[in-house]
Amino acid sequence: MLDVLIQGAEVVTPQGVGHWSIGIKGEQIVSVGISEPAIQAHRVIDAKGKIVVPGGIEPHAHLASLIGMQPNERLFTLGPEDDTYGMAFGGVTTHLDFVFVHPGTDIATALSRRLERWKDRSYVDYSFHIALGGALPARVFDQIPDAIQQGFPSFKVFTNEVLPPHPGRRPFKLDFGRIGRTMEQAARHGGIVTVHAEDDDIVQFNYERFKEQGLVDGTNLHLVHSKLSEKLAFTRTIQLAAATGAAVYFVHTSAREGVESVVEARGHNLPIYAETLHHYACFNAEDYRKPRGFCYHTYPSLKYPEDNQALWEGLIRDGLSTTATDEYPTSLEIKLKGRNIDDVTGGNLGAEARMGIVYTEGVVKRGMSLQRFAEVTSTNAARILGLYPRKGVIAPGSDADLCVIDPSFKKKLTREDFHVSDYSPWEGWEATGWPVMTLLRGKVIVANGKMLGQLGDGKLIPRKIDPLILRRPAC
Numbered sequence: 398m399l400d401v402l403i404q405g406a407e408v409v410t411p412q413g414v415g416h417w418s419i420g421i422k423g424e425q426i427v428s429v430g431i432s433e434p435a436i437q438a439h440r441v442i443d444a445k446g447k448i449v450v451p452g453g454i455e456p457h458a459h460l461a462s463l464i465g466m467q468p469n470e471r472l473f474t475l476g477p478e479d480d481t482y483g484m485a486f487g488g489v490t491t492h493l494d495f496v497f498v499h500p501g502t503d504i505a506t507a508l509s510r511r512l513e514r515w516k517d518r519s520y521v522d523y524s525f526h527i528a529l530g531g532a533l534p535a536r537v538f539d540q541i542p543d544a545i546q547q548g549f550p551s552f553k554v555f556t557n558e559v560l561p562p563h564p565g566r567r568p569f570k571l572d573f574g575r576i577g578r579t580m581e582q583a584a585r586h587g588g589i590v591t592v593h594a595e596d597d598d599i600v601q602f603n604y605e606r607f608k609e610q611g612l613v614d615g616t617n618l619h620l621v622h623s624k625l626s627e628k629l630a631f632t633r634t635i636q637l638a639a640a641t642g643a644a645v646y647f648v649h650t651s652a653r654e655g656v657e658s659v660v661e662a663r664g665h666n667l668p669i670y671a672e673t674l675h676h677y678a679c680f681n682a683e684d685y686r687k688p689r690g691f692c693y694h695t696y697p698s699l700k701y702p703e704d705n706q707a708l709w710e711g712l713i714r715d716g717l718s719t720t721a722t723d724e725y726p727t728s729l730e731i732k733l734k735g736r737n738i739d740d741v742t743g744g745n746l747g748a749e750a751r752m753g754i755v756y757t758e759g760v761v762k763r764g765m766s767l768q769r770f771a772e773v774t775s776t777n778a779a780r781i782l783g784l785y786p787r788k789g790v791i792a793p794g795s796d797a798d799l800c801v802i803d804p805s806f807k808k809k810l811t812r813e814d815f816h817v818s819d820y821s822p823w824e825g826w827e828a829t830g831w832p833v834m835t836l837l838r839g840k841v842i843v844a845n846g847k848m849l850g851q852l853g854d855g856k857l858i859p860r861k862i863d864p865l866i867l868r869r870p871a872c
């Protein structure tokens with residue numbers, strides 16, 4: 398006897414897309430196949446006309462995070478208790494946040510604090526990247542193998558200080574020596590290095606130059622955090638990765654140059670992967686001029702229409718493996734607080750919108766296949782970051798994390814379509830197709846516009862990356 402049987406939907410699996418039924422027992426999928434009338438289940442969900450994909454994986458979120466753009470205040474982004482509520486509505490069943498390790502602390506201490514913060518405070522499953530920033534001592538890098546052993550195999554580094562240094566800001570940048578050391582450790586012990594890649598010299602010089610010239614308005618952000626900066630940092634990082642044997646995952650690729658660097662590296666069979674953001678794919682620097690234009694900004698920056706096009710091509714063909722949000726949920730007031738190149742609030746609000754926007758813009762408007770949609774919203778993040786095959790795939794033995802999309806949904810999005818904060822950057826956007834039901838490990842957590850899950854449903858998921866992912870470009 399099954400616990401749940403989902404019937405009638407188009408089901409997206411790595412083997413193909415078909416009208417199959419999904420059998421669930423406890424927390425796992427036990428069968429995917431043709432419907433047999435004899436099969437019994439405690440609950441049958443009729444999903445005729447709907448599409449079922451693996452629950453979304455949000456690989457890049459900064460919840461309960463100190464807002465560094467306003468260094469004289471102690472402001473924080475919304476925590477998991479607020480933001481994962483929206484994720485559940487948006488079909489997201491797992492998210493990855495960050496444990497920041499700065500000089501003065503170490504991986505174990507910072508990790509335990511973050512784990513405590515998330516305990517019983519998330520509606521969906523979670524894990525953390527370990528972010529290393531500043532002049533960290535050698536012993537921190539010696540802790541990398543332990544972190545990998547404990548199920549945290551991804552290490553985030555920044556190649557630059559994102560903003561000009563300020564006594565109230567913690568250091569983000571890791572020098573290339575320490576990045577190399579991180580890569581050596583990751584390569585040796587089964588980890589991956591996730592990289593925020595911008596050229597520090599170029600960006601900091603641009604900050605000085607633009608201030609001197611009085612061009613401090615935030616509408617210049619794309620000229621400070623420039624396309625050239627992305628190109629230089631991506632290629633330099635790839636060279637370092639090749640020299641150390643490490644696999645790299647570039648976060649928030651924003652420019653055509655970034656995509657091209659990744660495609661070239663993959664052509665040399667290097668294990669290089671990249672994500673982009675739905676905001677980066679859908680908006681460009683012209684949008685900064687709109688009254689609420691900074692709602693679409695995160696660092697590095699929005700670029701140009703040609704970059705939007707390159708990002709979509711990368712997502713549909715190759716070069717970009719995942720979509721993420723760089724989730725940084727705040728009120729509209731905080732999001733629009735800074736107006737200058739060095740204080741516009743970064744990060745996006747949009748983890749809830751990601752699945753629906755990528756479906757609309759990718760599948761409906763640009764001919765992305767349903768299988769590719771599942772890959773760039775879930776499967777590839779699961780594979781690259783070590784959640785696969787427990788997460789990211791509809792298959793027997795995998796967690797029953799499912800997102801049910803209604804392709805007949807067609808409307809201009811309004812504030813009422815969202816469940817986090819007091820605004821959404823996606824208000825006014827025309828959507829075709831939207832998540833309408835979410836299952837987390839077999840439990841229906843969202844249905845009929847209602848939250849049925851509870852805080853604490855989300856659990857920490859230990860991760861381990863398949864060695865194949867770390868050896869060559871495998872997805």
Ligand SMILES: [Zn+2]
Pocket residue numbers: 457459723
């Ligand atoms: Zn980020």
